[in-house]
Amino acid sequence: MxxxxxxxxxxxxxxxxxxxYSSTIKIIGVDKDGRGIIxxxxxxxxxxxxxxxxxxxxxxGLYTQDSERTAVKxxxxxxxxxxxxxxxxxxxxxxxxxxxxGPSAGAAMAIATIAxxxxxxxxxxxxxxxxxxxxxxxxxxxxxxxxxxxxxDSGVSLFLIPQGQAEQIQYIRxxxxxxxxxxxxxxxxxxxxxxxYAKENWGMNVYEVSTIxxxxxxxxxxxKPIQSKTNIEFPSINVSFKSPIKKYEEFDYFAKSALTRAxxxxxxxxxxxxSASLTDDVRYNLDTLLKQxxxxxxxxxxxxxxxxxxxxxxxxxxxxxxxxxxxxxxxxYSASDSNKxxxxxxxxxxxxxxxxxxxxxxxxxxxxxxxxxxxFEWSVFALQRLNYAENRLSKITFDDVGNAFFDMxxxxxxxxxxxxxxxxxxxQSNHTCLSIFETDARKAIDEAENKINLIKTLGKxxxxxxxxxEAAKLEYSKxxxxxxYFDAVIAKSRADASEKFDGKDLETIYEEFNKTNFTxxxxxxxxxxxxxxxxxxxxxxxDSKYDALDAIQILYSSIETEKAYSYVNxxxxxxxxNIDINQIxxxxxxxSLFASLFYIAILKTKMKKKTRIKRKIKKR
Numbered sequence: 001m002x003x004x005x006x007x008x009x010x011x012x013x014x015x016x017x018x019x020x021y022s023s024t025i026k027i028i029g030v031d032k033d034g035r036g037i038i039x040x041x042x043x044x045x046x047x048x049x050x051x052x053x054x055x056x057x058x059x060x061g062l063y064t065q066d067s068e069r070t071a072v073k074x075x076x077x078x079x080x081x082x083x084x085x086x087x088x089x090x091x092x093x094x095x096x097x098x099x100x101x102g103p104s105a106g107a108a109m110a111i112a113t114i115a116x117x118x119x120x121x122x123x124x125x126x127x128x129x130x131x132x133x134x135x136x137x138x139x140x141x142x143x144x145x146x147x148x149x150x151x152x153d154s155g156v157s158l159f160l161i162p163q164g165q166a167e168q169i170q171y172i173r174x175x176x177x178x179x180x181x182x183x184x185x186x187x188x189x190x191x192x193x194x195x196x197y198a199k200e201n202w203g204m205n206v207y208e209v210s211t212i213x214x215x216x217x218x219x220x221x222x223x224k225p226i227q228s229k230t231n232i233e234f235p236s237i238n239v240s241f242k243s244p245i246k247k248y249e250e251f252d253y254f255a256k257s258a259l260t261r262a263x264x265x266x267x268x269x270x271x272x273x274x275s276a277s278l279t280d281d282v283r284y285n286l287d288t289l290l291k292q293x294x295x296x297x298x299x300x301x302x303x304x305x306x307x308x309x310x311x312x313x314x315x316x317x318x319x320x321x322x323x324x325x326x327x328x329x330x331x332x333y334s335a336s337d338s339n340k341x342x343x344x345x346x347x348x349x350x351x352x353x354x355x356x357x358x359x360x361x362x363x364x365x366x367x368x369x370x371x372x373x374x375x376f377e378w379s380v381f382a383l384q385r386l387n388y389a390e391n392r393l394s395k396i397t398f399d400d401v402g403n404a405f406f407d408m409x410x411x412x413x414x415x416x417x418x419x420x421x422x423x424x425x426x427x428q429s430n431h432t433c434l435s436i437f438e439t440d441a442r443k444a445i446d447e448a449e450n451k452i453n454l455i456k457t458l459g460k461x462x463x464x465x466x467x468x469x470e471a472a473k474l475e476y477s478k479x480x481x482x483x484x485y486f487d488a489v490i491a492k493s494r495a496d497a498s499e500k501f502d503g504k505d506l507e508t509i510y511e512e513f514n515k516t517n518f519t520x521x522x523x524x525x526x527x528x529x530x531x532x533x534x535x536x537x538x539x540x541x542x543d544s545k546y547d548a549l550d551a552i553q554i555l556y557s558s559i560e561t562e563k564a565y566s567y568v569n570x571x572x573x574x575x576x577x578n579i580d581i582n583q584i585x586x587x588x589x590x591x592s593l594f595a596s597l598f599y600i601a602i603l604k605t606k607m608k609k610k611t612r613i614k615r616k617i618k619k620r
Contacts, residue, residue: 022044023043035150078136081117107129107138108127130209149460248309258316332401344401367434387478392407444492465491497555502549535547
């Protein structure tokens with residue numbers, strides 16, 4: 001009996017004291033479209049039968065060529081740990097990714113396994129990409145640049161890559177239009193050194209390593225990001241805005257209209273939300289959205305007092321979208337399951353009908369005024385918003401009903417604003433100037449597309465440049481060449497700013513603002529300039545690099561649209577002069593013809609008179 005008790009006791013001790021080892025490492029992969037994604041790999045080593053198991057969520061396809069078995073083999077040889085009586089379980093999670101290809105996490109698996117056995121914590125600022133080989137070497141992998149960018153975006157400050165892979169060739173698509181009607185697309189290589197690029201643009205250290213032993217020297221260090229050398233104290237935020245541009249004062253009407261509409265929509269959403277029968281989770285989410293609508297409305301009213309007319313109206317625009325989306329979602333969640341689709345269908349029909357009714361009015365009025373020198377900007381504004389709405393509606397999907405309602409309401413508000421801008425137009429012109437901007441628009445679109453393709457290849461955030469480019473292409477297809485020209489210029493300017501400032505800190509962008517000596521002289525550039533200042537103020541309040549990048553993009557758009565305005569205005573002036581000269585020539589020709597006819601008439605009269613005199617002489 002004692003012997004049996006001792007056996008049980010020893011078994012109990014083995015169960016209690018059998019050690020479980022674990023470790024976690026941040027991993028970087030790419031999805032099927034070549035975009036970098038972030039995940040976490042956790043290794044658990046527990047008493048078992050020497051099995052190696054992988055649990056992926058939802059990382060299908062990542063582990064080929066027995067990466068996990070090689071990782072365990074290498075870890076065993078380095079640590080001298082006997083895995084034969086333990087199970088090794090690798091758990092991989094990559095939120096938002098549905099499929100990631102390649103064995104590029106092999107090295108990370110080996111390091112995590114070694115860290116677990118040695119009871120060491122891997123730094124959260126560390127990550128590595130590369131395969132693991134049975135001789136402990138780290139093998140080469142693809143998409144190094146995309147992975148490095150994803151690592152930097154996720155807060156990694158030290159990223160290891162396989163030896164010999166710092167030099168990367170990125171391929172970009174370029175578009176050329178050598179002559180009207182010809183469009184040539186080519187794929188061209190761009191050479192990038194990831195080590196230098198990451199340090200200069202993302203503040204991240206990248207090193208090449210050849211073996212797992214070499215990588216282990218970095219894995220447990222908490223390396224901080226490369227710090228900016230500047231130490232700027234930002235000024236107080238509440239800076240008023242004034243502009244000498246007379247037409248900018250007329251934006252007061254549009255701002256007040258947007259804020260009035262926002263208040264009406266907010267009140268409707270408020271009353272509907274607190275009288276609706278909803279589940280607690282839905283009510284909580286809609287209440288959060290309603291608070292955002294109220295915050296935007298209040299901020300818009302304050303901005304108007306400070307002179308930020310465009311930004312005030314923009315806040316009203318956003319507030320209305322939130323409020324109307326709340327109303328739509330209440331209607332949707334309150335409907336029976338059989339009627340939910342009907343709620344969506346009715347909404348999309350309502351917006352499409354609104355677009356069609358507004359389209360005829362806006363396009364006719366705006367197109368008739370596009371050739372009016374000095375006042376064509378109202379037409380540009382009207383057509384831009386109309387085309388933005390049309391583009392937004394064409395891209396709506398119903399995978400997420402909230403996003404679908406949001407996009408529909410964005411389009412609806414743009415349609416309303418488009419009509420208001422068209423109402424502002426009271427002059428009439430003709431379409432005689434439009435064709436002279438066709439080549440300019442085509443060239444600007446190609447330049448914007450080339451720049452955006454390059455920026456994407458470099459892993460930089462274009463933030464909105466794509467939507468302006470899409471609008472420019474739509475406008476070009478409609479023959480709205482001046483409008484297409486402006487949107488293409490805006491698209492390229494945003495991409496140019498991204499190329500220079502994506503990954504830069506707030507201080508660097510603030511310095512750029514301070515040293516930029518620019519005064520807008522047109523309405524288009526003025527509203528961009530005003531909005532860039534407001535957006536920078538918001539970036540400082542939030543300490544947001546993302547908002548700061550948006551601000552510098554808007555500033556660049558202001559500078560470039562000022563140049564575009566001068567170019568268009570001068571070209572319209574030249575066109576006007578040509579028309580005047582032609583008219584003068586016609587008048588001179590008519591006068592010459594009239595003079596000739598008058599002279600001939602006089603000659604005929606004189607000839608008749610002479611003939612009569614001769615006849616009288618003969619009679620005598």
